[in-house]
Amino acid sequence: xxxxxxxxxxxxxxxxxxxxxxxxxxxxxxxxxxxxxxxxxxxxxxxxxxxxxxxxxxxxxxxxxxxxxxxxxxxxxxxxxxxxxxxxxxxxxxxxxxxxxxxxxxxxxxxxxxxxxxxxxxxxxxxxxxxxxxxxxxxxxxxxxxxxxxxxxxxxxxxxxxxxxxxxxxxxxxxxxxxxxxxxxxxxxxxxxxxxxxxxxxxxxxxxxxxxxxxxxxxxxxxxxxxxxxxxxxxxxxxxxxxxxxxxxxxxxxxxxxxxxxxxxxxxxxxxxxxxxxxxxxxxxxxxxxxxxxxxxxxxxxxxxxxxxxxxxxxxxxxxxxxxxxx
Amino acid sequence: xxxxxxxxxxxxxxxxxxxxxxxxxxxxxxxxxxxxxxxxxxxxxxxxxxxxxxxxxxxxxxxxxxxxxxxxxxxxxxxxxxxxxxxxxxxxxxxxxxxxxxxxxxxxxxxxxxxxxxxxxxxxxxxxxxxxxxxxxxxxxxxxxxxxxxxxxxxxxxxxxxxxxxxxxxxxxxxxxxxxxxxxxxxxxxxxxxxxxxxxxxxxxxxxxxxxxxxxxxxxxxxxxxxxxxxxxxxxxxxxxxxxxxxxxxxxxxxxxxxxxxxxxxxxxxxxxxxxxxxxxxxxxxxxxxxxxxxxxxxxxxxxxxxxxxxxxxxxxxx
Amino acid sequence: xxxxxxxxxxxxxxxxxxxxxxxxxxxxxxxxxxxxxxxxxxxxxxxxxxxxxxxxxxxxxxxxxxxxxxxxxxxxxxxxxxxxxxxxxxxxxxxxxxxxxxxxxxxxxxxxxxxxxxxxxxxxxxxxxxxxxxxxxxxxxxxxxxxxxxxxxxxxxxxxxxxxxxxxxxxxxxxxxxxxxxxxxxxxxxxxxxxxxxxxxxxxxxxxxxxxxxxxxxxxxxxxxxxxxxxxxxxxxxxxxxxxxxxxxxxxxxxxxxxxxxxxxxxxxxxxxxxxxxxxxxxxxxxxxxxxxxxxxxxxxxxxx
Numbered sequence: 001x002x003x004x005x006x007x008x009x010x011x012x013x014x015x016x017x018x019x020x021x022x023x024x025x026x027x028x029x030x031x032x033x034x035x036x037x038x039x040x041x042x043x044x045x046x047x048x049x050x051x052x053x054x055x056x057x058x059x060x061x062x063x064x065x066x067x068x069x070x071x072x073x074x075x076x077x078x079x080x081x082x083x084x085x086x087x088x089x090x091x092x093x094x095x096x097x098x099x100x101x102x103x104x105x106x107x108x109x110x111x112x113x114x115x116x117x118x119x120x121x122x123x124x125x126x127x128x129x130x131x132x133x134x135x136x137x138x139x140x141x142x143x144x145x146x147x148x149x150x151x152x153x154x155x156x157x158x159x160x161x162x163x164x165x166x167x168x169x170x171x172x173x174x175x176x177x178x179x180x181x182x183x184x185x186x187x188x189x190x191x192x193x194x195x196x197x198x199x200x201x202x203x204x205x206x207x208x209x210x211x212x213x214x215x216x217x218x219x220x221x222x223x224x225x226x227x228x229x230x231x232x233x234x235x236x237x238x239x240x241x242x243x244x245x246x247x248x249x250x251x252x253x254x255x256x257x258x259x260x261x262x263x264x265x266x267x268x269x270x271x272x273x274x275x276x277x278x279x280x281x282x283x284x285x286x287x288x289x290x291x292x293x294x295x296x297x298x299x300x301x302x303x304x305x306x307x308x309x310x311x312x313x314x315x316x317x318x319x320x321x322x323x324x325x326x327x
Numbered sequence: 328x329x330x331x332x333x334x335x336x337x338x339x340x341x342x343x344x345x346x347x348x349x350x351x352x353x354x355x356x357x358x359x360x361x362x363x364x365x366x367x368x369x370x371x372x373x374x375x376x377x378x379x380x381x382x383x384x385x386x387x388x389x390x391x392x393x394x395x396x397x398x399x400x401x402x403x404x405x406x407x408x409x410x411x412x413x414x415x416x417x418x419x420x421x422x423x424x425x426x427x428x429x430x431x432x433x434x435x436x437x438x439x440x441x442x443x444x445x446x447x448x449x450x451x452x453x454x455x456x457x458x459x460x461x462x463x464x465x466x467x468x469x470x471x472x473x474x475x476x477x478x479x480x481x482x483x484x485x486x487x488x489x490x491x492x493x494x495x496x497x498x499x500x501x502x503x504x505x506x507x508x509x510x511x512x513x514x515x516x517x518x519x520x521x522x523x524x525x526x527x528x529x530x531x532x533x534x535x536x537x538x539x540x541x542x543x544x545x546x547x548x549x550x551x552x553x554x555x556x557x558x559x560x561x562x563x564x565x566x567x568x569x570x571x572x573x574x575x576x577x578x579x580x581x582x583x584x585x586x587x588x589x590x591x592x593x594x595x596x597x598x599x600x601x602x603x604x605x606x607x608x609x610x611x612x613x614x615x616x617x618x619x620x621x622x623x624x625x626x627x628x629x630x631x632x633x634x635x636x637x638x639x640x641x642x643x644x645x646x
Numbered sequence: 647x648x649x650x651x652x653x654x655x656x657x658x659x660x661x662x663x664x665x666x667x668x669x670x671x672x673x674x675x676x677x678x679x680x681x682x683x684x685x686x687x688x689x690x691x692x693x694x695x696x697x698x699x700x701x702x703x704x705x706x707x708x709x710x711x712x713x714x715x716x717x718x719x720x721x722x723x724x725x726x727x728x729x730x731x732x733x734x735x736x737x738x739x740x741x742x743x744x745x746x747x748x749x750x751x752x753x754x755x756x757x758x759x760x761x762x763x764x765x766x767x768x769x770x771x772x773x774x775x776x777x778x779x780x781x782x783x784x785x786x787x788x789x790x791x792x793x794x795x796x797x798x799x800x801x802x803x804x805x806x807x808x809x810x811x812x813x814x815x816x817x818x819x820x821x822x823x824x825x826x827x828x829x830x831x832x833x834x835x836x837x838x839x840x841x842x843x844x845x846x847x848x849x850x851x852x853x854x855x856x857x858x859x860x861x862x863x864x865x866x867x868x869x870x871x872x873x874x875x876x877x878x879x880x881x882x883x884x885x886x887x888x889x890x891x892x893x894x895x896x897x898x899x900x901x902x903x904x905x906x907x908x909x910x911x912x913x914x915x916x917x918x919x920x921x922x923x924x925x926x927x928x929x930x931x932x933x934x935x936x937x938x939x940x941x942x943x944x945x946x947x948x949x950x951x
Contacts, residue, residue, distance in 0.1 A: 056548075056549060058545060058548055058549060062449065062450070087551050087552075087553070088551060089551065090548070090549055090550065090551035091549060091550035091551030091552070092551055095549065095550075096549045098542060098545070098546065098549075100542055103541065103542040103543065104542040104543055104545070104546045105543055105546065106543040106546075106547070106561050106564075106565070107543070107565070107640070107641060108564050108565055108568065108639065108640055109560075109561075109564075117547075117550055117552065118550040118551060118552070121550065121551055121552055121553075121556075122551060153640040153641070155640070155641050166546070169546075169550065341777060342777065342780045342781055342784055343784075345777060345778070345780070345781035346781050346784050346785060349781055349782075349785065350785070353793050353794070353797070354793065356797050462931050462934055462935060463927070463931060465930075465931075465934060466876065466880075466926075466927050466928075466929075466930035466931035466934060467926075467927055467930075468880050468883045468884060468887070468900070468903075468923070468926055468927075469884065470883075470884060470887050470888075470903070471883075471903060471923040471926065471927070474903070474912070474919065474923070475920075475923070478912070478913075478916070482912075482913055579786070583786060586788055586789070586792075587788070587884060590888075601789065602888075605792060605796060613789075613793075617785065617786075617789055617793075620785070620786055620789075621784045621785055624784045624785075624786070625784055
């Protein structure tokens with residue numbers, strides 16, 4: 001029996017926008033077992049990043065807040081611990097890397113001092129020792145000339161290098177859980193593969209758990225153990241990566257997989273899912289995907305489907321399968 | 328970097344040249360002069376003085392004489408003080424400087440602190456209150472503020488002296504003297520600080536709001552740093568960078584004297600001297616002082632760029 | 647790899663209302679700018695219509711009734727010539743507001759025009775205008791104003807023309823900053839895609855200027871124009887206080903405060919100089935609040951997330 005590192009239950013995170021209050025994360029539940037990589041997949045604006053920010057407790061209080069639900073990290077309730085206790089977990093036990101390495105580092109501080117920072121903050125350690133650790137970390141993420149890199153400023157390094165530095169910062173205190181929010185989106189394709197390989201091997205070496213957020217199914221197929229598909233703030237399908245890719249159940253997941261071009265199979269036209277993401281501020285109880293769904297039924301427009309588990313651990317929230325089970 | 332500074336120094340020449348032309352011809356447009364304004368002079372003495380000060384020459388010849396002297400470092404000869412203009416400036420500039428320096432330091436420290444605090448707590452009660460105060464400070468005419476402050480603190484409450492630099496007729500020395508000057512400084516410094524603080528606070532608030540939206544602030548929080556470290560180490564440094572330019576722009580004010588405030592508080596600084604020179608048409612002093620300020624302004628623009636280049640690593644390396 | 651990103655790209659809904667409709671709608675949601683606007687309307691009515699309701703408008707000097715403190719007949723008392731201070735405050739408001747508006751219109755016209763020409767044609771024209779602006783900005787504003795004012799007072803300009811001269815002086819000091827702002831805006835607009843498209847389409851200069859550039863800098867001109875009215879009123883009051891702006895018998899808020907120069911008036915008759923000071927204060931604060939609100943309403947990036 002594997003232990004669970006992170007457990008999210010009925011998470012509801014809301015933001016204020018010009019159009020009104022929107023539920024960016026709407027009753028989302030999932031868990032991450034120790035040493036596993038869970039991928040959160042969906043389009044931009046579906047609430048993936050809001051899940052990550054809710055876990056980190058980094059939602060800007062002026063913009064939104066977690067309204068309901070529970071987040072347990074190693075059985076510690078993150079939503080009900082003191083602010084400074086959560087702060088001590090951040091960067092130490094849970095760390096995070098972001099989409100834009102170019103802007104995620106402070107332009108006026110050296111790379112080295114930014115790597116040393118979390119070490120100095122979370123551990124009782126001399127400056128000299130921290131520097132030694134930082135140099136080691138730079139080597140660990142696959143950059144040579146570590147002394148030289150240590151003293152350089154972010155604008156002197158390339159995007160791929162900076163993302164490696166971000167990974168070094170995230171790993172500096174040997175976290176149990178690493179959250180990676182679209183870590184490769186802003187990078188060139190060749191660099192993307194290198195960064196993914198790096199993340200995967202580091203995760204295995206250090207027995208970390210990882211929550212990887214992406215819109216890229218290619219990335220998912222490469223690194224995920226378990227996949228969660230989100231649409232308009234809700235989980236619509238989840239399951240082990242092989243089952244989900246071989247036998248997608250939700251029409252949206254099917255669409256996503258169909259839209260992904262496969263090498264060797266030339267199609268006349270790439271498949272696209274018709275329509276666009278609904279405005280989150282004006283959602284009524286319904287299946288949020290119903291307007292774009294080719295199998296849409298009358299019930300889909302009236303009631304939100306609940307999530308339902310299948311034998312192979314796959315779970316789906318879709319009325320198509322509810323009817324099947326009733327009949 | 329050296330080449331860059333030389334290039335910039337070279338670019339200053341046309342600007343200063345233009346400024347000298349503008350200053351000279353503006354003043355030469357003013358009818359009447361020191362000699363005509365003095366009713367005690369005889370006609371012969373006037374003619375002598377005309378000859379002595381070169382007033383008989385055509386305007387543009389006089390300009391080149393003046394410019395030639397300027398290039399030799401000679402700012403002219405003050406008619407009112409019967410001293411070289413450079414010396415007059417030297418005599419009065421330091422009393423202006425201490426007031427300006429005190430208010431500059433106060434203004435910046437207060438503006439940085441409250442600017443950052445109201446940015447961090449955007450839309451809070453504190454922020455709203457600061458915004459109101461800032462707007463008020465920006466809408467008050469300096470002379471009116473001076474009058475109000477004198478009325479309240481010097482006339483009605485009688486806490487502080489209304490004007491001057493030392494108590495009338497006093498001949499204090501040592502610490503007593505310093506204490507006396509300091510007491511006389513309080514109100515002018517208060518007025519200058521209140522006038523300057525509005526714009527600067529807003530500037531820091533806007534800058535800081537811009538900075539705390541940046542991704543690297545989120546990274547700093549994700550590292551689990553204390554909020555104090557996030558704001559003051561990661562935020563403030565970036566918010567201060569563009570302010571270096573602004574700080575350099577304030578340098579001329581350190582030497583230029585505060586014309587209105589010095590006038591209102593009867594402070595014996597260069598600004599008050601400038602106003603006096605106006606009323607008795609001491610043109611050499613007016614022109615010399617104006618070109619001096621123009622020179623300082625141009626120099627501080629250059630300093631602004633150099634300082635910025637030193638402080639911002641992004642600029643530093645590119646050069 | 648990018649394909650899944652393509653399908654999910656959100657298509658922006660076309661906006662239904664016009665730009666200005668949106669600006670007005672956003673402005674109506676803001677409290678402080680509306681308060682500013684309301685006060686400005688009040689002060690305009692106070693200055694331009696108010697005097698007609700005053701029984702003292704035609705009486706002028708009254709030697710039997712000098713230096714009276716505020717009373718029921720004279721709400722703000724009378725001055726050393728026996729004139730009603732409240733009525734004078736209204737009449738002074740006319741002049742101060744007119745000078746502020748006039749100076750703004752002139753500096754926006756000069757600054758806007760020179761800025762557009764500099765940014766659009768660049769080259770030697772740009773160099774000339776910007777060097778002139780440099781020189782003007784190198785000289786400290788206040789001494790420059792004093793010099794000009796001194797020249798004018800020596801030339802004995804008739805008092806009724808003084809206020810136009812003051813407007814002109816203020817706009818001479820005011821245009822360089824505005825011209826630079828407009829120029830840099832034009833330069834950055836020219837770099838944008840849509841301007842390069844007009845280049846590719848071979849549009850005539852006039853059309854490029856009026857159809858494509860001007861609409862984009864009008865918001866900038868409105869905001870900085872509004873804010874510059876406040877600055878102009880402050881500068882006018884300073885000049886007039888030192889006797890270099892609007893001079894008696896014409897009243898402006900600035901020269902009304904001059905009475906504070908007399909020690910007895912300053913200490914014993916605050917009704918002479920405090921009301922005009924407050925009038926300046928509240929008018930400028932209102933203008934700044936309105937200008938600030940306009941900027942927030944026009945620039946959607948500034949609006950609350």
